[in-house]
Amino acid sequence: MENSAGRFYVGSTDNLYRRLSEHNASDKVGMKFTHKNGPWHLVWAESHPTRASAVVGERFIKSRKFAVWIRRFLLGRGSPDVHQD
Numbered sequence: 001m002e003n004s005a006g007r008f009y010v011g012s013t014d015n016l017y018r019r020l021s022e023h024n025a026s027d028k029v030g031m032k033f034t035h036k037n038g039p040w041h042l043v044w045a046e047s048h049p050t051r052a053s054a055v056v057g058e059r060f061i062k063s064r065k066f067a068v069w070i071r072r073f074l075l076g077r078g079s080p081d082v083h084q085d
Contacts, residue, residue, distance in 0.1 A: 001040035012054040044074045
């Protein structure tokens with residue numbers, strides 16, 4: 001997800017649109033980063049066959065999580081092979 005300031009949030013869920021709605025809800029006090037930095041809009045999603053696979057994908061993105069990398073490699077402004085170092 002990306003906010004209007006260009007900041008990103010990376011996470012995994014089994015219900016993408018419910019989770020996006022939760023992050024944008026004004027009454028969600030427990031979600032400190034997403035609550036105070038929203039509203040958020042979805043800019044990237046990928047499907048995984050298992051929860052374990054999704055967690056591996058999330059960790060991969062988070063290990064490279066900076067705005068330039070996300071914009072260039074996930075959002076199509078660079079190499080099409082996201083998992084290539």
